[in-house]
Structures are given as C-alpha cells and as structure tokens.
Amino acid sequence: MSDVAITAPAVVAVPRRSGALRRLFRHRAFVIGFCIIVLLTLAAIFAPVISSADPAAMKIRFRFRAPSQAFWFGTDQFGRDVFTRVLYGARISLFVGFSVCVTSGLCSASLGVIAVQFRRIDGAIMRLMDALMSFPAILLALGIAAALGPSVSSVVAALSVAYIPAGVRIVRAAGLTVREMDYVKSAQISGASGLRIVTRHILPNCLGPLLVHLTFIFAYAMLAEAALSFLGVGIQPPMASWGNIIAEGRDYATEAWWVMLFPGIAISLAALSLNLLGDALGDFLDPRLKGGG
Amino acid sequence: MAEPLLSIRNLQVQFRAEAGWVTAVDDVSLEVGERDCVGIVGESGSGKSVTALSILKLHDPATTRMPCGTIQYQGADLLRAGGAALRRIRGGEIAMIFQDPMSSLNPVLTIADQIGETLRRHQGLTEAAARKRVVELLALVRISDAARRADDYPHRLSGGMRQRVMIAMAIACRPRLLIADEPTTALDVTVQAQVLELLRELRRELGMSVILITHDLGVIAEFAERVVVMYAGRVVEQAPVDDLFRRPVHPYTMGLIDAVPKLDGDAARLTMIPGRIPGPQEDIPGCRFNPRCALAQASCRVAPPSMLALNALQSARCPPRVAALGAQHG
Amino acid sequence: MIRIIAVKLLQAVPVILIISILAFLLLSLLPGDPAVIIAGEQASPAAIAHVREQLGLDRPYVEQIAIWLFNLAHGNFGASLILNQSVLSAVGERLPVTLSLAALSLSFTIPTGVFLGSLAACYRRRWIDAAVMTIALLGVSVPAFWVAILGVVLFSVRLGWVPSSGFVPLSKGIGPWFASMVLPALILSLFQIGFLARMTRAAMLDVLSQDYIRTARAKGMSEWQTVGKHALRNALIMIITTAGILLSAAIGGSVIIEQVFALPGIGRMVVQAIMARDYPLVQGTMLILGFAFVIINLFADVLYSLADPRVRHE
Numbered sequence: 001m002s003d004v005a006i007t008a009p010a011v012v013a014v015p016r017r018s019g020a021l022r023r024l025f026r027h028r029a030f031v032i033g034f035c036i037i038v039l040l041t042l043a044a045i046f047a048p049v050i051s052s053a054d055p056a057a058m059k060i061r062f063r064f065r066a067p068s069q070a071f072w073f074g075t076d077q078f079g080r081d082v083f084t085r086v087l088y089g090a091r092i093s094l095f096v097g098f099s100v101c102v103t104s105g106l107c108s109a110s111l112g113v114i115a116v117q118f119r120r121i122d123g124a125i126m127r128l129m130d131a132l133m134s135f136p137a138i139l140l141a142l143g144i145a146a147a148l149g150p151s152v153s154s155v156v157a158a159l160s161v162a163y164i165p166a167g168v169r170i171v172r173a174a175g176l177t178v179r180e181m182d183y184v185k186s187a188q189i190s191g192a193s194g195l196r197i198v199t200r201h202i203l204p205n206c207l208g209p210l211l212v213h214l215t216f217i218f219a220y221a222m223l224a225e226a227a228l229s230f231l232g233v234g235i236q237p238p239m240a241s242w243g244n245i246i247a248e249g250r251d252y253a254t255e256a257w258w259v260m261l262f263p264g265i266a267i268s269l270a271a272l273s274l275n276l277l278g279d280a281l282g283d284f285l286d287p288r289l290k291g292g293g
Numbered sequence: 294m295a296e297p298l299l300s301i302r303n304l305q306v307q308f309r310a311e312a313g314w315v316t317a318v319d320d321v322s323l324e325v326g327e328r329d330c331v332g333i334v335g336e337s338g339s340g341k342s343v344t345a346l347s348i349l350k351l352h353d354p355a356t357t358r359m360p361c362g363t364i365q366y367q368g369a370d371l372l373r374a375g376g377a378a379l380r381r382i383r384g385g386e387i388a389m390i391f392q393d394p395m396s397s398l399n400p401v402l403t404i405a406d407q408i409g410e411t412l413r414r415h416q417g418l419t420e421a422a423a424r425k426r427v428v429e430l431l432a433l434v435r436i437s438d439a440a441r442r443a444d445d446y447p448h449r450l451s452g453g454m455r456q457r458v459m460i461a462m463a464i465a466c467r468p469r470l471l472i473a474d475e476p477t478t479a480l481d482v483t484v485q486a487q488v489l490e491l492l493r494e495l496r497r498e499l500g501m502s503v504i505l506i507t508h509d510l511g512v513i514a515e516f517a518e519r520v521v522v523m524y525a526g527r528v529v530e531q532a533p534v535d536d537l538f539r540r541p542v543h544p545y546t547m548g549l550i551d552a553v554p555k556l557d558g559d560a561a562r563l564t565m566i567p568g569r570i571p572g573p574q575e576d577i578p579g580c581r582f583n584p585r586c587a588l589a590q591a592s593c594r595v596a597p598p599s600m601l602a603l604n605a606l607q608s609a610r611c612p613p614r615v616a617a618l619g620a621q622h623g
Numbered sequence: 624m625i626r627i628i629a630v631k632l633l634q635a636v637p638v639i640l641i642i643s644i645l646a647f648l649l650l651s652l653l654p655g656d657p658a659v660i661i662a663g664e665q666a667s668p669a670a671i672a673h674v675r676e677q678l679g680l681d682r683p684y685v686e687q688i689a690i691w692l693f694n695l696a697h698g699n700f701g702a703s704l705i706l707n708q709s710v711l712s713a714v715g716e717r718l719p720v721t722l723s724l725a726a727l728s729l730s731f732t733i734p735t736g737v738f739l740g741s742l743a744a745c746y747r748r749r750w751i752d753a754a755v756m757t758i759a760l761l762g763v764s765v766p767a768f769w770v771a772i773l774g775v776v777l778f779s780v781r782l783g784w785v786p787s788s789g790f791v792p793l794s795k796g797i798g799p800w801f802a803s804m805v806l807p808a809l810i811l812s813l814f815q816i817g818f819l820a821r822m823t824r825a826a827m828l829d830v831l832s833q834d835y836i837r838t839a840r841a842k843g844m845s846e847w848q849t850v851g852k853h854a855l856r857n858a859l860i861m862i863i864t865t866a867g868i869l870l871s872a873a874i875g876g877s878v879i880i881e882q883v884f885a886l887p888g889i890g891r892m893v894v895q896a897i898m899a900r901d902y903p904l905v906q907g908t909m910l911i912l913g914f915a916f917v918i919i920n921l922f923a924d925v926l927y928s929l930a931d932p933r934v935r936h937e
Binding site: 346381388389391393397398410446449462 | 748833842853856931932
Binding site for chain 3: 132136268
C-alpha cells in the first residue's frame with residue numbers, strides 16, 4: 001500500500017509467438033492469479049444476482065450477528081449483511097484499481113514517449129516526475145484527494161497522479177534503450193517519421209515493462225484506495241468500499257471481528273492475485289530473472 | 294604415459310530445458326598427464342567449455358546433471374566429490390581461468406583481496422602474508438608497479454592486465470593442473486600473444502599441467518602438445534599436435550585445418566565448412582557431423598560411430614577414414 | 624564521483640522549486656473559493672474575508688506564488704489555522720514520533736528483507752524459495768492497517784502484551800518506548816520486508832549468474848563466502864538504490880499506522896488537518912516532507928556512489 005516497485009526497465013518486446021498465451025497459462029502463478037481476479041470480477045459484476053440483500057439496508061434487529069447460514073459474513077452495527085457489502089465493495093475497489101491503471105498507464109506512456117522523442121523537454125518532464133516522486137505515493141494521493149474532496153473520481157485522480165512518475169520512468173528507460181538499437185537508428189537514417197518510429201519501435205518495446213508495472217499498480221491502487229477510505233478521505237459511507245467497511249468495523253473489532261475480517265481478506269486476495277499476475281508476466285517477458293538464473 | 298594426473302571417462306553432461314533434459318556433452322574421454330599440455334579445440338557449441346567446467350563441478354546443480362562418466366583426479370572421482378574435498382581441490386590443486394577477464398573479476402573487491410583470499414583459503418596465510426605474496430604474484434605475471442596495482446579495483450585495469458590478474462589468482466596456490474578456458478579470446482591480438490607467452494613460461498617454471506581450450510587452431514599449434522578435437526558435444530579426434538596437423542583423420546579436423554589462413558597467402562585455399570553446428574536438442578541419426586561432411590557415406594547416417602584408434606597415439610570418431618588410412622599404412 | 628554528486632545536487636534545485644510550486648497549487652485544487660472552504664460554508668462573510676486576507680488569497684496569482692516562494696526562502700512554511708502554531712514547529716514537534724517509528728521499522732526490515740531475499744535466491748526453485756516468496760508476496764498484498772487492527776485485537780486486547788495505543792517518548796525510558804512502538808513498527812515493516820525480500824532476490828539472482836561468482840567457486844571459496852562476500856556486496860549496491868524508496872515507503876506507511884495506534888506523529892497530524900480543513904498545515908507539511916525526501920534521495924545517491932568502486936573512482 002505504500003509505494004511503487006521500480007521494476008527493472010528491461011527492454012523486452014511482447015513475444016508474438018502463437019504458443020505464447022498457452023505458455024503463459026502453463027505458469028502456475030499466472031493461472032492462480034488469473035482465476036482469483038476473474039472470480040472477484042464476476043462476483044463484483046453479478047453482485048445483485050449473487051446476493052438478493054441490499055448492501056445499505058439497515059435492520060437493527062439483526063445487528064452484530066455472527067457469520068451463519070443466513071449471513072455468511074455476519075452483520076455489522078446497523079444489521080447490514082457484510083457479505084453483500086463486501087460484494088458491492090468489490091465493484092468500487094476493482095473499478096478504482098482498473099481506472100487508476102488505465103489513467104496512469106495512458107499518461108505515463110504519453111509522457112514517457114514525449115520525453116524520449118523530444119529530448120529538449122525531457123529534462124523538464126523528468127524533474128517534474130522527480131518532484132512528484134519525492135512524496136510517498138500514499139501521502140501524495142492523500143493530499144490530492146483531500147483537496148479534491150472525498151469521492152470515487154477524486155480517489156482515482158489522486159492515485160493516478162501518484163503512480164504516473166514510476167510509469168514514466170519505466171517507459172522512458174525502455175524507450176531510450178530501444179532508440180539506441182541499431183535497427184531503430186537505421187530506420188531513422190532511412191527517413192522514417194518520428195510518429196512511425198514511436199508506433200513501430202518505441203511503443204511496442206515499452207509495452208511489456210509497462211504492462212507488468214501496471215499490473216502491480218492495479219494492486220497498489222486497490223490497497224491505497226482502501227487505506228484512503230479507511231482514513232476517511234476516500235469513498236464515503238454509506239457507499240460500501242472494502243476500506244470503509246474495515247474502518248466502520250474497526251471500533252467493534254474485538255466483539256464483532258467478522259465485520260472487518262472479511263473485507264480485509266477480500267483486499268488481500270485481490271492484491272495477491274494481481275501481484276501473482278505481475279510476477280508471472282515479468283517472468284514471461286524477462287525470463288532472465290526466472291528461477292533458472 | 295604413466296598414471297595420468299586427470300582422466301575423464303565417458304563423461305555425459307545434460308542441461309535442463311523446457312521439454313526435459315538435453316545432452317550437451319556425450320561420451321567424452323580424455324587424459325592429462327603430469328606436466329602435460331592438452332589443447333581442446335572446437336567451434337562454439339562444441340561442448341569444450343562445458344567439459345572444462347565439469348572438471349571442477351562448476352555447473353549450476355539446479356539445471357545441470359552428469360548422469361554417467363567419471364573424472365578421476367589422483368584416485369578420486371571428482372564428480373562424486375562433495376563439499377570440503379571439492380573445495381580443497383578447486384583453486385588449490387586444479388585452478389581455472391576464464392574467457393572474459395572483464396566479467397570474471399568481482400568489481401567491488403580489490404585485486405589484493407581477490408587473489409589474497411585464495412591464499413588465505415588454501416595456504417592459511419595471514420592477511421599481511423597474503424598481501425606480500427599477492428605483490429610477488431603480480432610481479433610474476435609481469436604486472437608493473439605491483440604493490441600499487443594490488444589495491445586497485447578491476448575496472449581500473451586493461452583487459453590484458455585483468456587476464457594477468459586472473460592468471461596470478463589461478464597459480465597462487467601452485468596448482469598441479471591449470472584449466473584455461475579461451476584465455477585469449479576476449480583480448481586484442483598483440484595482447485593475446487603476450488598472455489600465451491606468459492602462460493608458457495609459467496607452465497615451465499611451475500611445472501604444472503595445462504588444459505587449454507580454444508577455437509583457434511593457431512593457438513593450439515603454438516601451445517599444446519596433444520590435441521582433442523570436439524564437435525557437437527563429442528570428441529571426434531585425439532592426436533599429438535604434430536600428427537594432427539600433418540595427417541588429420543576426421544573430416545571435421547580436416548575442415549578446421551583448411552579454414553586456418555595460411556601464411557603463404559593463397560586465398561583460394563581458405564575454405565569453410567558448409568552448414569552449422571547442430572544444437573544439443575537436434576536429433577541427428579548416425580554421426581553428428583554427417584550433414585556437413587563431404588565424405589559422408591550411407592553407413593554414417595545409421596549408427597553413432599565410436600572412437601577408433603589409428604595407432605597408439607591417434608584416434609578418431611570416423612570409421613571410414615580410420616579404415617582407409619589404416620589400410621594405407623598397414 | 625564529485626562530478627556525479629554535483630550533477631545530482633544541480634538536478635535537485637529545480638525539483639525543490641517544482642515541489643514548492645506544486646504544494647502551492649494544492650490549494651487551488653479545492654473546488655470553489657478556498658477561503659469559503661477553509662472557513663466553512665456557514666462562516667460569516669467577515670470570517671471568510673479574514674481567512675482570505677490571512678492566506679493572501681485576495682492578491683493576484685503571480686504575486687501569491689512570489690510571496691509563497693519568498694516566505695519559503697526565509698524558512699516560513701506558513702501557519703496552522705487550528706493549532707495556533709507555525710507549520711515548522713508543528714512538524715518539528717511530531718517528527719520524533721514518525722522518525723522513530725520509521726527507524727525502528729527499518730531496523731526490522733533491512734536485515735530480515737535482505738536475509739530472506741538472499742536465502743530465496745540461494746535456494747531458488749526449492750521449497751525454501753517458495754516459502755520465502757509466499758511470505759514476501761503476502762507482505763506486499765495484505766493491507767497494513769487491517770493487520771494493524773488485527774494485531775491490536777490479538778496482542779493488546781486479548782494477550783495484553785503491549786499497550787493498544789499511544790506513544791511513550793524515549794525520555795520516559797527505553798522499555799516503555801519500545802513497548803509502545805514495537806507492534807506498529809513490526810506491522811509497518813511487513814510490507815517493506817516483502818518488498819525488500821523480492822528486490823533482494825532479483826538482485827541476488829542477477830549477481831549469482833555473473834562470471835565472477837563462478838570464479839569465486841573455482842577458487843575453492845565456500846558457498847557461505849561466495850554468497851556472503853562476493854554476491855551480497857554486489858547485490859547490496861543494487862539494493863542501496865532502493866533505500867530512498869524504502870524510507871519514503873516507511874514514512875508513507877506510518878501515516879496510516881499512526882492513525883490505527885493513535886501515535887501523535889506527522890501522519891496523524893496531516894489526517895487531522897485534512898478533517899479540520901486546515902489546508903495551510905497540510906500544504907506546509909507536504910512541502911517539508913517533499914524537501915526531506917529530496918535530501919534523502921540525494922543521500923541515497925551519494926551512498927550508492929561510495930559503495931560502488933566503479934562510480935567512486937569516476
């Protein structure tokens with residue numbers, strides 16, 4: 001939940017072999033991660049189908065019921081069904097994670113390519129990124145989210161900004177290495193346009209490292225969203241988010257442990273699966289670091 | 294030859310690949326006598342370095358196995374040796390120098406530290422005694438200003454100097470056998486000659502045996518007494534160096550010798566062996582050289598040939614040629 | 624090496640300037656009139672006018688930035704609206720708490736993370752590797768604040784081993800201080816240990832495949848010497864480059880941990896300031912932390928240059 005791993009900016013193109021996907025699915029970590037995240041996504045999408053309960057419906061009569069057949073994850077202080085709230089919380093968490101991924105991914109790719117292609121403003125871009133990176137990501141997001149006011153979109157905006165610098169560094173490092181390759185230089189000499197070099201050579205080679213990085217960002221963003229919501233500057237009640245369910249359950253943690261236990265397990269599972277996916281993709285794109293050595 | 298110092302018998306080395314184990318070296322046998330100098334020659338991919346690394350068991354045990362064969366050194370099988378016994382031999386009895394002196398020295402340790410730890414390890418010298426000996430060793434490998442150089446880090450030295458440091462490190466404990474794996478390949482031509490000359494002198498002074506691995510027949514001609522030619526993981530010919538150049542038996546050896554530029558400058562005589570060396574996972578029935586061989590017969594594609602002796606000193610893995618030459622002489 | 628440090632120092636100057644301007648712009652992110660937001664919707668026009676004047680919001684934008692930078696240059700980071708104290712003194716008061724938390728957690732993190740990562744690299748593809756990497760993966764996947772709550776329930780409420788919250792300053796004795804900090808620091812280090820173990824494993828795997836490791840083995844060095852001396856020294860150089868990230872993550876993480884354990888540190892102050900709409904305090908604190916991290920990263924760069932002889936002798 002704290003900061004972004006700087007994945008090694010190894011330049012590796014996405015292998016385009018036909019068996020690539022099959023090989024990926026033979027990777028145990030990938031399969032486990034993939035299955036968990038697909039299950040969580042399906043649970044989020046079909047939340048109303050899986051549970052007929054209303055996540056916000058308060059039934060004081062049923063408050064603090066321990067997990068049972070009727071309430072799988074028990075109920076909270078307002079008698080709301082925790083299982084249903086965790087299901088609906090998955091929608092928010094996954095949406096925030098995915099949106100941060102896409103937004104910061106697009107911004108990092110554009111800024112990184114601009115830094116590579118237009119060497120004159122490279123310095124300016126990188127100093128700006130250095131400045132943003134001087135803050136721990138969670139603190140930067142906290143400040144921005146606080147200024148924007150608590151809402152889903154401000155959490156997404158804050159986290160996207162917080163995770164852009166690391167992405168830019170990765171794209172830039174990969175792009176600069178590719179630019180020095182002989183085949184790109186010869187393309188340049190033979191008069192290929194800047195746009196063509198970017199789309200044909202630089203972008204495809206940045207894609208692998210960026211993809212691995214974004215998978216980790218997905219996990220970090222979900223953990224950070226939970227943290228922000230826990231601190232009260234993220235998703236506000238009564239909307240259910242894994243972070244704020246834990247925050248609400250915190251005061252009753254000793255007696256009604258189930259309220260805060262299950263959403264925590266959900267976040268951990270989601271982050272675990274994405275970290276597994278990221279590791280597997282990293283292995284796959286840069287087998288040098290795989291166990292083999 | 295009396296009891297050899299080192300004898301490799303039927304060595305097989307396999308690497309773990311995605312689809313199971315592949316055999317990189319198969320049925321390699323060779324002997325190195327006391328004060329002997331054996332050259333192993335072959336293209337890259339012929340398995341010569343793999344063989345050399347096996348002697349000191351320097352392969353990664355997680356990805357390598359040696360399912361059959363023995364490597365006898367003074368009555369003990371090195372392949373079965375473990376732990377302390379192996380470490381006593383490594384650097385103490387048998388030392389090794391590698392192809393790339395740039396990457397073979399640890400960049401964050403001083404020269405004195407890297408040579409000195411060998412001395413401390415094997416001869417139990419103190420820090421101060423080891424340092425004194427390091428300076429002597431550096432002078433022995435003709436590094437000028439040795440006392441000052443000892444405290445340098447490897448990146449401050451040129452490629453030739455680094456290889457000299459590697460040699461100093463290898464001979465530090467007076468090993469009985471030195472394995473030099475392509476010691477001159479990464480160096481400039483002029484430096485190559487100096488390093489070879491140094492090795493030759495040290496061999497004479499210290500009376501050690503040497504296994505020299507190279508792809509360069511010129512180096513072999515200058516340095517080795519006996520030659521082992523390897524191709525695609527197998528020994529294809531063994532002979533004293535003069536016999537090998539005068540009368541190569543295996544067609545591959547003939548090809549190698551023809552590919553060496555001659556000083557008489559007749560460019561037309563410089564020929565190349567067509568095709569390329571097969572990878573270890575390629576399945577070639579019969580003799581592994583037959584797809585590239587100008588003399589290949591139908592029988593060459595059937596069964597893998599074994600080593601046949603032409604005489605007491607020369608043998609080759611080519612039944613048709615051994616038979617033909619044997620008939621001539623017999 | 625001097626040249627490298629000089630370049631890094633020169634690069635830090637624009638970074639510090641950008642951080643200052645970014646911190647200034649933080650206030651303009653507020654939707655609507657900052658004066659109204661800070662004073663509160665129900666505030667009287669006079670109160671709003673007072674806030675506006677106090678923060679200089681009535682002046683032109685460029686002038687505001689100029690005044691802001693001028694004040695910073697004179698060590699004036701603004702004043703809190705609620706604490707009746709300057710930002711600098713408010714941060715200074717709470718810094719020992721946050722720093723001691725971060726330092727204690729790093730003292731757990733660094734030996735454990737480096738050891739676990741090296742262990743996994745040496746025993747790669749065996750069960751030790753799998754076990755260590757699973758623990759590390761859990762460390763970076765489990766939300767710290769959640770573990771913190773579970774930890775309080777288990778160790779403070781149920782077992783009563785450590786106080787559940789509150790800070791005991793070091794001046795009251797090392798025992799009570801340690802008791803109040805050990806659980807938060809341990810929980811803070813979970814993520815970091817996972818992160819560092821994964822970094823160390825990757826670095827060690829890279830180093831262990833280098834030729835000079837083979838040289839060390841060929842010399843007859845024991846596995847312990849090969850890994851502990853030859854490999855680890857090289858891997859540590861790579862790991863030093865992440866020192867800044869580690870420290871910054873420790874301080875970032877302490878924002879949340881302080882909240883759970885009610886430790887009166889900088890993080891807790893920022894969260895309270897946000898809740899109380901004390902934006903000048905948020906702004907000033909972020910700025911001070913930003914400066915601190917620029918300096919920390921500079922130190923990490925210098926340390927790196929000192930550790931690597933190839934850079935040291937440039």
